[in-house]
Amino acid sequence: MPGTNSSKIISVISRQAPYGSNRAHQSLDIALAAAVFEQTVNYIFMGDGVYQLLGNQNATSIQSKTLVNALETLDLYGIEGVYVDSQSLTERNLKPSDLSLVTSIVSRDEIAKIVQSSDSVFNL
Amino acid sequence: MSTLHTLSKAPSLGLLETCLSIIQSGDAVLLIEDGVYHCQQPAELLKKAGVKFYCLREDLIARGLIDRKLGAIETVNTQGFVDLCAAHDGIVNWF
Numbered sequence: 107m108p109g110t111n112s113s114k115i116i117s118v119i120s121r122q123a124p125y126g127s128n129r130a131h132q133s134l135d136i137a138l139a140a141a142v143f144e145q146t147v148n149y150i151f152m153g154d155g156v157y158q159l160l161g162n163q164n165a166t167s168i169q170s171k172t173l174v175n176a177l178e179t180l181d182l183y184g185i186e187g188v189y190v191d192s193q194s195l196t197e198r199n200l201k202p203s204d205l206s207l208v209t210s211i212v213s214r215d216e217i218a219k220i221v222q223s224s225d226s227v228f229n230l
Numbered sequence: 231m232s233t234l235h236t237l238s239k240a241p242s243l244g245l246l247e248t249c250l251s252i253i254q255s256g257d258a259v260l261l262i263e264d265g266v267y268h269c270q271q272p273a274e275l276l277k278k279a280g281v282k283f284y285c286l287r288e289d290l291i292a293r294g295l296i297d298r299k300l301g302a303i304e305t306v307n308t309q310g311f312v313d314l315c316a317a318h319d320g321i322v323n324w325f
Contacts, residue, residue: 123240125292126264154240157267163294170292198241199270206294 114225115146121153122230124173125165129230130158134176136228141183148187148220149180151209156194161206174206191217232256234318238263238325241271245324255280260314261303262286265324266295273301286311 118140120133133155141147151159158173165172180188188209195202195211202211212220221227235249237259246268249259259281261268266289268276276283283303290296290305306314315321 123264123267123293125289126239154242154264154267157240157293160294162297163292165292167288167291172292174294198267199272 113145115148115223116140117148117150117220117224117227119150119152119221119227119229120155120158123154123157124163125168125170130155130173131176133228133230134173134180136230137180137185138183141185146187147183147185148189148224149185150189150191150217150220152191152194152217154194154198156190156198156200156205159190159205159207159209160200161204163206177207180207187220189217189220231320232258232318233320233322234314235259235322235324236262237265237268238323240264240267246275249322249324250278250281253278253281258282258284258314258318260284260286260306260311261289262311263289266290266293269295269298269300269303276301276303284310284314 118133118137120130122129124130137147137149163172163174189212190209192211192213237245239245266285269285284306285303287305287307
């Protein structure tokens, strides 16, 4: 049944580095699929997932697709809630200026609130 | 006898610590795949007396790390990977 009352809040927590496994890619597929069906999507980068956002990636050197280019489509699919865990950046000696995508840098408390407000959470 | 230790997972798994606890002088550590994220770690973590550290160039390029600070780590390409394998008596994979 179409309509606003069928729309749910879906949050995706992406915690893996971009090329060591396919989980980062699968997280993105989940988010884009949900967005196509007009769900409200939050996308959260935590842990090693923050590595997905580093600038100057070029995965042609390892015969893969550069994931960060695909992440730029989050905005095109109407996904505005893109968040990065501040603590995960600090633990990896990364600064917000190292990231190539415009995101909100948030605390663990804020992530907890996002999770709490979600109907479903995909944690990959 | 010398051993080449290849490490292919991100620092969050804590593999390097375990690897360095059993490593011998004359051994080498080659960071590959997600292991190359160790080059973002404080330089003192990548120091061990008598142990050389290497990083695979192709994996650094893929992950956007090629222009980042590498401290004392030498960068090698795939050919260098092969040369390192040939130069050591054995190989231990950490993953």
